[in-house]
Amino acid sequence: MNIAIADDHQLFREGIRYLLRQMKDVSEIFEAHSHSELFTLLGSKKVDILLLDLNMPEMDGIEAFKKITYEFPALKIIILTMYNDIKLMNYLMQLGADSYLVKDTSFGELQEAIETVYKHGLYVHPKLGKALIEGVKLRSPKKLNISATESISTREKEILEMICEGLTAKEIAEKLFISQRTAEGHRERLLQKFAVKNTPSLIVKAIKEKIIEV
Numbered sequence: 001m002n003i004a005i006a007d008d009h010q011l012f013r014e015g016i017r018y019l020l021r022q023m024k025d026v027s028e029i030f031e032a033h034s035h036s037e038l039f040t041l042l043g044s045k046k047v048d049i050l051l052l053d054l055n056m057p058e059m060d061g062i063e064a065f066k067k068i069t070y071e072f073p074a075l076k077i078i079i080l081t082m083y084n085d086i087k088l089m090n091y092l093m094q095l096g097a098d099s100y101l102v103k104d105t106s107f108g109e110l111q112e113a114i115e116t117v118y119k120h121g122l123y124v125h126p127k128l129g130k131a132l133i134e135g136v137k138l139r140s141p142k143k144l145n146i147s148a149t150e151s152i153s154t155r156e157k158e159i160l161e162m163i164c165e166g167l168t169a170k171e172i173a174e175k176l177f178i179s180q181r182t183a184e185g186h187r188e189r190l191l192q193k194f195a196v197k198n199t200p201s202l203i204v205k206a207i208k209e210k211i212i213e214v
Contacts, residue, residue: 001118002028002046006038007053007080012103016051019107025115035059042072049098049114054081062092069096076117080110093200099123116168120184122199124166152193152211159186164203164212 003026005013013031020026030045032038035058041047050068054061061081068075079092079100089100098117101110109125116123152160162172173183187199196202206212 001025001048001114002030003114004030004032004038004041004045004047004050006032006035006050006056008033008056016110019110020114023111023114025118035064038064038068039071042068042075047072047075049076049078049118051078051080054079054083062095065092065097066095076121078113078117078123080105099125101125112168120169123168124163124199124203152190156186156190156193157211159183160190160202160206161212163187163190163199164206 003020005016005020007013007016010033013033017029017031020029028045030041030047032041033056035056038056042050052065052068054065056064059067065077065079068077076098077096079097080103081100082103084102084104092100098121099113101113113123113125158176159172162175167175169180169183169187172178173180176183191197191199191202194202194205196205203212
């Protein structure tokens with residue numbers, strides 16, 4: 001996979017680049033220190049995953065994110081920022097971010113996030129799961145059709161609860177003594193039953209329909 005690091009601090013970029021070189025699946029690593037440089041890079045290079053800081057020169061971070069997702073819809077984006085704000089996490093995930101990590105995260109978690117996003121398109125850690133739940137609590141309730149969730153099995157509900165807690169497919173598999181592929185299969189079936197496209201939407205709908213209690 002090809003990864004781009006967008007951050008205006010050279011020392012931070014060099015540190016992340018050094019760590020990414022330890023990952024066997026990483027082919028190319030690109031860097032951008034400003035939004036203009038980033039858009040030029042994305043327009044000229046094949047980038048699979050973008051590690052995006054929200055605080056860079058030239059543009060507001062959220063507006064830049066919206067522009068990136070509009071111009072490069074296939075790009076997978078991991079927000080990597082110093083802003084440890086639940087509302088901001090929830091907002092950007094709803095806009096289409098594939099994960100949101102605060103800069104005090106460990107390299108182990110960053111590596112897991114990159115690998116999960118590359119293979120499955122989304123990485124939700126416990127703090128991010130909490131952000132999604134808080135987002136549901138802040139919204140006014142709406143009438144929803146729950147017919148699609150009536151056939152949910154006991155095992156599927158158990159896995160759904162773990163997903164809402166922020167566990168990855170690997171962690172779910174270890175807890176339930178099943179294969180990671182089986183855990184991923186359960187997640188895909190849950191997405192189909194709830195008629196949603198991604199895990200944040202699955203969590204939101206499960207809580208709104210009171211399948212899962214907050």
